[in-house]
Amino acid sequence: MTAITQNLPKFISDLGISIIGEKCYSSLVENLNIGDVDCLKYSLSKGLGIGIVVGGSIMKVPQLLLILDKRSARGLSLPAYVLETLAYAITAAYSYRNEFPFSTYGENLFLTIQNTIITLLIIYFPTTSLRNPQATGPRLAVASAASATSAFVLYALPKDILSLLQMATLPLSLFSKLPQIMQNARARSTGQLSAFAVVSQIAGCLARLFTTATEIGDLIVTAGFALALLLNIVLGAQMWMYWGKDEKEDIAKTQIGALSEKEKEDWVSERQGRVDVVVTPKSPVPRHTASPSGRKWARKVD
Template sequence: MTSLTRNLPWFVRDLGVGAIGETCYVSLVENLNVGDVPCLKLSLSKGLGIGIVVGGSIMKVPQLLLIVKARSARGLSLESYVLETLAYAIQTTYSFRNRFPFSTYGENFFLTIQNIIITFLVILYASHKTLSQSPSSRLATAALATAVTATVLITVPISFLAYLQISTLPISVASKLPQIRQNMRSQSTGQLSAFAVLSQIAGCLARLFTTATEVGDPLVAAGFALALALNCILGFQMWMYWGKDPFDGDMIEKGLSRNSLPVSLPSRKSD
């Protein structure tokens, strides 16, 4: 059997070596040493990392489509998305500038892009009573803020970026709390995507393993652990409020019910 695995096509070998390194490729593939625990853990971590990156590239697409289809961002917290996007951007830049393997943070890059689009949609469909500016002015302001933030993250010293990475812990807490609070107040999750929430829970679990195996940075691991806990709360709310009409939640918050709404009566014809 080893005579076959040691003579695989060059492109297969190059792909394997690129993924898990020369030593582990020779041990696991060419020598079929399934007892090599360190290399098995590395291979599992790489596989999970690639899967998470691929999943992260489409994780928020269902949420985006829900907003576009309904032409409404009802139930979504703008504050949550702004802070979550900032946390993703800091984590992506920190990992990139420290030259961590892309498989350990790639989904954060894709999630940052998707979150920026969703944030723009939330701003676009926000009620005029909530934001006083016109839609075009709001989007221009958001675009300028995005460009400034990206420039700062790319140019600040790496030592200062480490402090920003630490700040992602409170930012992660702050990014989830407005959405959790809004769900509790309205007794509904509105346009919040169940697929996105569950995918984030699964992604955080896998990321804790890949970070411990390939990076070992406690700052990164702590961020994923905290994100996991907060996403689990959102997941519980998705289960608890499943199928509930956002309309009913808004009426509960205002102390009203459907039956208490005024009903227009047909006009009486003059005699």
């Protein structure tokens, strides 16, 4: 078997070496040494890292499509997305400036881009927090300019300041999830929050804890992923608790909207515990056709 693995095409061997390194490629692939625990852990970490980066590039796409399809950002917290986007951007800039492997932070770059678009959509579609729809345009312009400025500043900051900002991602992660969690609990609904995005974030944080410990060993980054995992689990629990509530409300609204005015009044009375009984009056008996005794009378004409 080793005769085959040691003579694989060059493009395959070059790809394997670029991913797991020459030492681990030689041990695991060419020599089939499955007892090399260190290289197995490293290769597993690399595989998970690449999978997370690929998954992160599409993680928030279902959320984007859901907002565009419903033309509503109901249930999504604007402060939560602003803080979450800032935390992703800081982590991406910190990892890039410290020359960490792209497989250990790449999804943060893609999530920053996707979250920025979602944040702009939350501003674009009027919500209860946006009382004046006419102010949407200026708000959108300010948000776009702030996003571009933040990206430039993070790219230009010195490493020591970036390290301080990376430590700030811990409270940022906390405060980015709390508004969404509190809004869900207050409304007893998750609105247009995407279940796919929440579940993907939980799985991604679990995998990132492993890859960070294996390849980087940075305690600040590890603590950030651990806190994010805890808060995402809370969001996942809320998704499970409030699942299907929005559909029931939409069906009720649709049914009520299809009723006539009289039927709506009866429905409201029934919901309030009151049922009005209406007795239809009997038609009066014509005087020339009947009498109290039931006998018919006719006037004699000569």
